[in-house]
Amino acid sequence: MITAYVGVGSNLERYRHIEAGIKELSLLGDELRLSTIYECPAQGFDSHPFFNLVVELKTSLSLNDFQQSLKKVEYRWGRDADAKKYQDRTLDMDIILFGDVISPSSPAVPRPDIYQYPFVIQPLYELCPELNIPGTDLSIKKVWQEAALLEQLKPIPLWFSVK
Template structure:
């Protein structure tokens, strides 16, 4: 079993789609752990705020099969097949870390978002601060210590239970 970390986000019917993401992830993995859910402004475009979190889970799928399952779930929940990077999302699920795997092409893992977005590093810090990012000498905690804009994140109380 591989431990994967998946970034989840939505800014369209946020509660419905965050719950849907957790249900979908429970179908492809086990032992789910959720970070705090955060409300944060859209990054790179002007729109409604997002709900974001990171989910830790165990999976027996390969990286590419796992990615395909996430993409299929996004499409089932209304994401456009030709969605652009900076636009509203019903559901967005990105593989942040996948065990010790380093993949330089689709999907790129570790995902560079770790270093760029507070809504990725803060939840990762909650789940696995001591974890070293594969291919680097950096721990999640070390990256978190240098993160900016963490004050933009507003915790959202959990409104559902996970199985």
């Protein structure tokens, strides 16, 4: 089993889609652990705020099969197949880390978002602060200590139960 970390986000019908995304992830793996869910502004475009979190889970799927499964979940919950990077999302699911796998493309893991977005590094810090990012000497904690804009994140109480 591989330990995967998946970023989950939504800015359209956020409560409905975040809950649906977590339930769908429970079908793709076991031992789910959720970070705090955070509300934060849209990044790179002007729109509704997002709910974002990171989910840790164990999966027996390969990286490519896991990625394809996440895409199917996104489409099932209303994401356009030709969705652009900076636009509203019903459900967005990105593999942040996948065990110690290093993949430069499609999907790129470790995902560069770790270094760019507070809504990725803060939840990772909650789940696995001592974990070293594969291919680097950096721990999640070290990246978190140097992160900016963490104050943009507003914690949202969990409104559903996790299997």
